[in-house]
Amino acid sequence: MSDNQKPIVEEREHVVIKFAGDSGDGMQFTGIRFSETSAMMGNEVSTFPDYPAEIRAPKGTVGGVSGFQIHIGSSDVITPGDEADVLVALNPAALKANLRWVKKGGTIIVDVDTFTPKNLEKAGWDTDPLHNGLTHEHQLIAAPITSLTKEAVKDLNVDHATALQSRNMFALGIVYWLFHRDLKFTEEYLEKKFKNKHEIAELNRLVLNAGYNYAMNIQLSRTYVIKQAKLEPGKYRYINGNTATAWGLLAAAEKAGLQLFLGSYPITPASEILQEMEARRDLDVIAFQAEDEIAGIVSTIGASFAGKLAATSTSGPGLALKSEALNLAVMLELPIVVIDVQRGGPSTGLPTKPEQSDLLQVLWGRNGESPIVVLAASTPDNCFYYAYLSAKIALEHMTPVVLLTDGYLANGSKPWKIPNLDTLPHIKPNIIKAGELKEYQPYERIPGTFVRRWAIAGTPGYEHVIGGLEKEAVTGHVSYDPENHEHMVIERENKVKEVQKDIPLLEVDGDSEGDLLVIGWGSSYGHIVTAVHELRNEGYKVSHAHFHFINPLPSNTEEVFSKFNKILVAEMNRGQFFRYLRSEYPQFDYRKHTKVQGIPFTVSELKEAIKKNLED
Amino acid sequence: MATTSNTPKYTFKDFHSGQQVRWCPGCGDIAILRAVQTAFAKMGIPKEKFVVVSGIGCSSRFPYYMATYGIHSIHGRAGALATGIKLANPDLSVWQVTGDGDALAIGGNHFIHEIRRNIDVNILLFNNKIYGLTKGQYSPTTPKGFKTKTSPYGTIEDPFNPGELAIGSGATFFARSIYSNMNLSVDILLEAQKHKGTSVVEFLQTCVIFNKNAYDYLTKGPDKENNFIIVKHGEPMIFGKNKDMGLILDENSNIKVVKIGENGITEKDILVHDAHRPDPILHYQLAALQHPVVFGVIRSVRKETYDEALYRQIEEVKQASKYHSLEELLNSGNTWEVK
Numbered sequence: 001m002s003d004n005q006k007p008i009v010e011e012r013e014h015v016v017i018k019f020a021g022d023s024g025d026g027m028q029f030t031g032i033r034f035s036e037t038s039a040m041m042g043n044e045v046s047t048f049p050d051y052p053a054e055i056r057a058p059k060g061t062v063g064g065v066s067g068f069q070i071h072i073g074s075s076d077v078i079t080p081g082d083e084a085d086v087l088v089a090l091n092p093a094a095l096k097a098n099l100r101w102v103k104k105g106g107t108i109i110v111d112v113d114t115f116t117p118k119n120l121e122k123a124g125w126d127t128d129p130l131h132n133g134l135t136h137e138h139q140l141i142a143a144p145i146t147s148l149t150k151e152a153v154k155d156l157n158v159d160h161a162t163a164l165q166s167r168n169m170f171a172l173g174i175v176y177w178l179f180h181r182d183l184k185f186t187e188e189y190l191e192k193k194f195k196n197k198h199e200i201a202e203l204n205r206l207v208l209n210a211g212y213n214y215a216m217n218i219q220l221s222r223t224y225v226i227k228q229a230k231l232e233p234g235k236y237r238y239i240n241g242n243t244a245t246a247w248g249l250l251a252a253a254e255k256a257g258l259q260l261f262l263g264s265y266p267i268t269p270a271s272e273i274l275q276e277m278e279a280r281r282d283l284d285v286i287a288f289q290a291e292d293e294i295a296g297i298v299s300t301i302g303a304s305f306a307g308k309l310a311a312t313s314t315s316g317p318g319l320a321l322k323s324e325a326l327n328l329a330v331m332l333e334l335p336i337v338v339i340d341v342q343r344g345g346p347s348t349g350l351p352t353k354p355e356q357s358d359l360l361q362v363l364w365g366r367n368g369e370s371p372i373v374v375l376a377a378s379t380p381d382n383c384f385y386y387a388y389l390s391a392k393i394a395l396e397h398m399t400p401v402v403l404l405t406d407g408y409l410a411n412g413s414k415p416w417k418i419p420n421l422d423t424l425p426h427i428k429p430n431i432i433k434a435g436e437l438k439e440y441q442p443y444e445r446i447p448g449t450f451v452r453r454w455a456i457a458g459t460p461g462y463e464h465v466i467g468g469l470e471k472e473a474v475t476g477h478v479s480y481d482p483e484n485h486e487h488m489v490i491e492r493e494n495k496v497k498e499v500q501k502d503i504p505l506l507e508v509d510g511d512s513e514g515d516l517l518v519i520g521w522g523s524s525y526g527h528i529v530t531a532v533h534e535l536r537n538e539g540y541k542v543s544h545a546h547f548h549f550i551n552p553l554p555s556n557t558e559e560v561f562s563k564f565n566k567i568l569v570a571e572m573n574r575g576q577f578f579r580y581l582r583s584e585y586p587q588f589d590y591r592k593h594t595k596v597q598g599i600p601f602t603v604s605e606l607k608e609a610i611k612k613n614l615e616d
Numbered sequence: 617m618a619t620t621s622n623t624p625k626y627t628f629k630d631f632h633s634g635q636q637v638r639w640c641p642g643c644g645d646i647a648i649l650r651a652v653q654t655a656f657a658k659m660g661i662p663k664e665k666f667v668v669v670s671g672i673g674c675s676s677r678f679p680y681y682m683a684t685y686g687i688h689s690i691h692g693r694a695g696a697l698a699t700g701i702k703l704a705n706p707d708l709s710v711w712q713v714t715g716d717g718d719a720l721a722i723g724g725n726h727f728i729h730e731i732r733r734n735i736d737v738n739i740l741l742f743n744n745k746i747y748g749l750t751k752g753q754y755s756p757t758t759p760k761g762f763k764t765k766t767s768p769y770g771t772i773e774d775p776f777n778p779g780e781l782a783i784g785s786g787a788t789f790f791a792r793s794i795y796s797n798m799n800l801s802v803d804i805l806l807e808a809q810k811h812k813g814t815s816v817v818e819f820l821q822t823c824v825i826f827n828k829n830a831y832d833y834l835t836k837g838p839d840k841e842n843n844f845i846i847v848k849h850g851e852p853m854i855f856g857k858n859k860d861m862g863l864i865l866d867e868n869s870n871i872k873v874v875k876i877g878e879n880g881i882t883e884k885d886i887l888v889h890d891a892h893r894p895d896p897i898l899h900y901q902l903a904a905l906q907h908p909v910v911f912g913v914i915r916s917v918r919k920e921t922y923d924e925a926l927y928r929q930i931e932e933v934k935q936a937s938k939y940h941s942l943e944e945l946l947n948s949g950n951t952w953e954v955k
């Protein structure tokens with residue numbers, strides 16, 4: 001290519017790319033390759049897979065479109081992004097499903113060979129969009145991907161269907177050229193992955209290069225470079241929220257010197273936690289796929305009684321089934337961790353879509369006075385840390401702990417700096433060893449902490465029976481005494497309050513006083529941070545505080561709130577955290593911005609909401 | 617399970633917690649408690665290794681009266697609790713006390729899956745054919761037509777037979793006793809402990825308040841011995857107060873009661889009980905038999921237990937795994953350095 005043909009090279013802080021195609025088109029695979037290459041070339045990356053809403057939807061229809069969105073940038077990449085700068089649509093349905101999420105002026109890459117009248121009709125297009133104004137608002141790359149893929153591999157001895165399966169690599173090649181990416185990471189990956197299928201590796205490599213060369217030759221008007229991010233030095237890998245959660249528990253077991261037990265029942269979007277734990281028999285994990293949600297948590301309670309770090313994982317409907325047993329754990333005062341990967345509700349609701357609507361269920365959805373420790377992770381990678389802390393609190397405070405994540409965190413992934421286990425906080429379970437005490441009283445509390453001691457079944461000399469009936473203080477014998485019941489209710493409450501001493505203070509991003517404080521919790525973190533930062537760059541005075549500790553709340557919560565005139569709570573439900581805060585600290589001027597569409601906030605809608613609340 | 621020679625010598629008293637027993641005077645549970653305490657003392661297992669768990673119901677108060685580890689849990693869930701305890705520490709001797717409502721109504725799902733998995737726990741199912749704790753409603757084992765507080769015109773549903781359900785779920789051990797027969801109960805409990813795998817022991821238990829005559833035909837009157845048989849592995853199945861009745865298989869392979877000395881039947885024609893035969897059909901028939909009611913160890917076959925398989929698999933997988941530490945796992949996959 002001669003110099004005068006060189007396209008404009010646009011330098012960008014951030015770019016969002018979406019790969020979309022039929023669910024069989026390998027979009028997840030393609031997206032992950034692009035993300036890895038970008039991370040290895042020094043960008044910050046955040047990704048989110050978008051699986052088809054319907055399983056086995058007919059090929060070529062909007063219901064069967066699968067996508068993978070990637071946000072890359074040089075700093076502040078905390079969400080997978082709102083709208084796409086670049087959309088790859090491998091068929092008309094993929095374009096139909098995603099066009100409204102493409103920025104004005106963005107680039108759209110399509111496989112023009114698939115835009116046949118029949119396919120257009122299946123996708124629900126009345127007219128061919130490629131000839132109807134698409135080019136006015138976007139840079140359109142109408143590449144004959146199918147035919148060029150066939151052409152590229154004609155010398156290989158592969159059948160038609162196999163050849164066409166590598167169309168995704170052609171598209172990836174185009175995108176690589178568009179973003180000045182190096183092909184070598186993907187080529188190395190292909191070689192490793194298809195070590196024993198040499199012709200498949202070769203096929204993919206050829207098509208990838210064909211796409212790259214095609215893009216180089218078609219005189220594009222614009223390409224993009226993204227500056228390297230300033231990441232903390234260290235060793236990195238990709239991790240999604242469910243894996244991070246599972247590994248956080250593994251790390252906690254190791255640091256506590258206990259074996260890990262997980263009793264669970266498969267449920268979307270939490271099943272990967274159980275799957276990962278089942279695979280981790282190689283690291284001594286006892287994972288048990290129970291016959292139902294109830295058996296999942298009850299076996300967990302049993303394992304805790306027998307001295308394991310015991311956990312169960314579920315989603316909203318499963319948590320509802322677990323309520324009675326969760327209350328048993330509250331009463332027994334045994335350590336267990338419950339992971340709730342939230343999804344859209346009520347009932348079966350939107351199983352694959354994220355929502356933050358289990359909060360009140362977790363806090364208050366049990367009979368009796370039933371205080372429980374609740375934490376919430378906010379990014380895919382910090383699921384590791386909050387799962388770790390959940391286990392630490394459970395073991396040290398002898399209480400069930402619920403960790404809230406959601407489908408957005410569970411499936412989203414981020415590069416993750418692999419932690420050094422030595423730097424994680426210590427975990428000291430309250431186990432008493434044989435001979436340590438003359439007489440064991442199951443409900444005698446360690447002075448100043450309200451925590452009872454853990455005598456593990458099998459330890460000589462501490463034989464004792466505990467149960468769901470109210471117990472006499474200290475001895476644990478069944479008691480119907482009115483004063484004793486009230487005393488025990490308050491002790492259980494105090495024990496949970498006491499956890500406050502072990503949790504960090506609430507931090508404010510931005511000025512620590514002012515007109516408006518935006519409050520969030522859980523997976524809306526990235527969107528809120530981005531919205532607030534952008535507004536501050538535009539000159540608005542707004543601060544943000546994000547809660548990872550829901551019960552108890554950080555001890556400085558009231559003090560932080562008191563420095564602001566207005567508090568805007570943004571959450572993906574109808575205002576559950578808003579209600580909770582209002583009941584805890586009723587004196588403040590709370591407002592809410594809520595969304596229950598099974599999709600995350602967009603930065604732009606948050607900015608609008610914040611501006612509106614700044615005004616009135 | 618660790619049974620060591622230096623295990624202290626216990627008597628039944630060593631297993632009594634000192635808590636006041638709150639069952640109604642004359643309740644069958646009291647006698648079964650004594651049998652369990654007596655049997656535990658004979659097992660040669662250190663006291664701290666016993667864990668007794670229960671759900672909800674009259675019988676589920678049981679753990680409070682035992683000087684062992686124990687949990688009195690929630691309705692129907694004792695099976696899942698026992699499962700978690702056993703998987704977490706196979707060295708413990710886990711005993712699950714449950715009733716006909718707890719195990720077969722609200723806890724039915726856990727009951728069948730626990731048995732299907734063959735987890736090495738001992739299920740003691742106290743069958744009084746009624747709900748006692750909630751004061752007299754019908755249960756899944758209440759005979760059809762029986763009048764209770766919730767069936768004032770008689771029940772319109774067929775009952776479960778716990779033995780049929782257990783064997784149908786793949787039980788490797790099923791035995792039946794009755795509260796009134798202390799020696800038989802103790803013998804069966806010792807056998808249940810020795811059995812590796814889920815042991816289901818059904819105790820016919822009288823509720824003196826709400827269903828007091830349920831088992832009179834087995835415990836009262838001069839002819840009661842004609843109404844039940846106690847089977848022993850390797851012995852012919854003969855019963856009756858005159859020891860002149862026996863069980864044979866008829867031409868359709870159904871169990872039939874015959875009289876020795878009548879129609880040319882001699883002792884040699886009587887079926888010899890084989891508790892160890894893998895095929896469950898005959899055991900199922902024995903468990904289902906209404907007349908006579910069959911007591912004793914009906915089925916006892918050895919099969920790998922879930923807990924054995926779990927720990928075996930963990931060892932195998934550990935040998936073959938590419939990860940030998942958490943560090944190796946965290947650093948696996950595609951990684952890159954940022955300088």
Ligand code: SF4
Nearest residue numbers: 640643674748823824
């Ligand atoms: S109500 Fe019946 S089963 Fe319950 S304790 Fe009294 S006699 Fe026993």
